[in-house]
Amino acid sequence: MRSYRQFAAVYDRLMEDMPYSEWMSFARRCWDKYGVPKTVVDLGCGTGNLSIPLARSGFSVFGIDLSSEMLSVALSKWDEPYTHGLRENVGTVRWLQQDMRDWDLPMPVDAVISFCDSLNYLTEQQDILSTFRQTFAGLVEGGLFLFDVHAPRQLERYAEEQPFVNDDKDVAYLWTCEYDSNRMEIEHSLTFFIQEETAPKSGSGGALYSRFEENHVQRAYDPQWIADQLVSAGFELLHRCADFKWDKPNEDSERLFFVARKP
Structure with missing residues (x-):
């Protein structure tokens, strides 16, 4: 399972180029x-x-994540004055620290989304099965389940x-x-250097940086196997x-999308 610790503090900075607007557009097209x-x-x-969007x-909205650190960042963003003064018809969001394999709410919901390859962090087949079954149980009749995963070939490309290197100031x-x-499984090893907010002492010769390391494991699954488990x-x-297109996947596809409904 995915576990973010210090990574949460810099997550948004490193993910600012991710296609969030395209995920939103895909969900709206499905809906x-x-x-x-x-x-x-x-x-x-x-x-x-x-x-939040x-x-x-x-x-x-119910935002569910296993990482308390990530949820803390989400809560601080939602609590910004801009959010509540945006418009009269703004909705609601509750942040819940739960495992996607056994997430649970007091009442069923109309839709579940899981984007940004979150399901690739489930590294055993039983984890996928548990998540699918729990999601089925958590939906109303006719409810939709939308998600994406990295294609096996994409993990090979990584x-x-x-190595990948980023060197901002x-x-x-x-x-x-x-x-x-x-296993079609990849381990990402990341070493970060984050500049300290406080200024260095006089004569130190430069900025001070904190170093920390993170390891994240993702696994890809055969697309037909995923489809079979949904059924x-x-x-x-x-x-x-x-x-992000409505076309069928091919050998060059990087991110696979599934649209499922609870009958």
């Missing part, structure tokens, strides 16, 4: 086609980069193209990967596509 929800669970919500658009990182082709959990599989 326009199959039914617009009122209540939405965001599984693996992180720092709220999708939960959904709530600002009037949805009642291993082939690594106030934050830098070195990112390396080790790939296990038998086994009781879902009706409505659509499969890739890379």
Whole structure:
């Protein structure tokens, strides 16, 4: 399972180029086609980069994540004065520290989303099955489950193209990967250097940086196996596509999307 510690403090800075607007557009396209929800669970919500825009658009959102640090950042962003003064029809959001494999709410919801390859952090098949079954149980009849995962080939690309280096003035990182082709599993090893906010003492010769390390493991699964497990959990599989387009996946696809409904 994904576990962010110090990473939470710099997550938004490092993820600022992620296509959050495209995830939002994909969800809205699905909802326009199959039914617009009122209540939405965001599984693996992180720092709220999708939960908060959904709530600002009037949805009642439950942001669920295993990391208390990530949820703390999300809460601070939601509590900014800008959020509450934005518009009259702003929705609500509740932040819940729960495991996506056994998440639970007092009442079923209309839709569940899990984007930004959150499900790839489930590294055993049983974890995927548990999440699918729990999500099925947590939806109303007719409720939609939208999610994406990295394609197996994408994890291979990470291993082939690594190392990755970022060297900004106030934050830098070195990112390396080790790939296990038998399990289609990759371990990301990240070393961060974060500039201290306090100024260095006179004569020190430069800024001070804190160093910390994070290790994250992701696993890819055969797309047909995922589809079969959705059906086994009781879902009706409505659509499969890739890379934010409505087209069918192909060998070059990087991010696979699944649209499922509880009958």
